[in-house]
Amino acid sequence: MIGNExxxxxxxxxxxxxxxxxxxxxxxxxxxxxxxxxxxxxxxxEQYRLTIRLTGxxxxxxxxxxxxxALLEAFRGWKRVRDL
Amino acid sequence: MCRVGTQAAIEESALVERLxxxxxxxxxxxxxxxxxxMLRVAKMYVSSAAVAEEVVQDAWLGVLRGIDRFEGxxxxxxxxxxxxxxxxxxxxxxxxxxxxxxxxxxxxDEPTWDPSAFTQHGEGSGGSWASMPVDxxxxxxxxxxxxxxxxxxxxxxxxLPPMQAAVLRLRDVMGWSSQEVRNALELSETNQRVLLHRAxxxxxxxxxxxxxxxxxx
Numbered sequence: 001m002i003g004n005e006x007x008x009x010x011x012x013x014x015x016x017x018x019x020x021x022x023x024x025x026x027x028x029x030x031x032x033x034x035x036x037x038x039x040x041x042x043x044x045x046e047q048y049r050l051t052i053r054l055t056g057x058x059x060x061x062x063x064x065x066x067x068x069x070a071l072l073e074a075f076r077g078w079k080r081v082r083d084l
Numbered sequence: 085m086c087r088v089g090t091q092a093a094i095e096e097s098a099l100v101e102r103l104x105x106x107x108x109x110x111x112x113x114x115x116x117x118x119x120x121x122m123l124r125v126a127k128m129y130v131s132s133a134a135v136a137e138e139v140v141q142d143a144w145l146g147v148l149r150g151i152d153r154f155e156g157x158x159x160x161x162x163x164x165x166x167x168x169x170x171x172x173x174x175x176x177x178x179x180x181x182x183x184x185x186x187x188x189x190x191x192x193d194e195p196t197w198d199p200s201a202f203t204q205h206g207e208g209s210g211g212s213w214a215s216m217p218v219d220x221x222x223x224x225x226x227x228x229x230x231x232x233x234x235x236x237x238x239x240x241x242x243x244l245p246p247m248q249a250a251v252l253r254l255r256d257v258m259g260w261s262s263q264e265v266r267n268a269l270e271l272s273e274t275n276q277r278v279l280l281h282r283a284x285x286x287x288x289x290x291x292x293x294x295x296x297x298x299x300x301x
Contacts, residue, residue: 071140
């Protein structure tokens, strides 16, 4: 951690900000310069990218049938009040 | 970027119109799309799954009663999530339930990567890798994307503090934008990002532990 260089530990803390495009131009440059020359941190960023990819393959649960039915009943009640 | 946004806005506008006109298929589509998320959010604030279901019901009634006034300034799904968040919080307070921030969001000072993986001060330049992260790009796709990996991811998310899980699901599972998540869950930009970072770190660690057991040596 000398002068303007980012340490690997800092890189690890900043991965999400980097992927969110939330780093300042200067920080982004320092970040990218670091990972260009550091296998460990390059692997780290890749791990996060693949983690996001895995998570993106999940689908959300479904509502249970009773809950769904109750909601539909509520909807129909609302429609009646509106004369629909 | 504008075209995608406009297309989504047009579709949403049509959906709102159909809802106002009492179209059941539209309502069912909406509750299928948003209901599970609403339930998870409600559960963060109230005492039981049963109460959470009541909260979700109340929220949908709130949506229907307010649908004529919905102006589309926020996305529909953001608006719906805000409604359930507010009702859940109110209900939670009425139940006398106050969940500590750290329980919902996780401890603030917990490191997202094992500190022993880095060199300490005095060992050359501190903060460098003492043990190299695994190279995931060397793992065959069919292993990385296998059912077992996916259930490790599921398990990891289920074990996250609820607010971290909520942000992660909305952003990375459901693809909501950072702004939508902030609006829906009433989080600052920093807050949202920290929660997202911690959540992803938790999942990454679980997946890494799982993958490493097959790639040791």
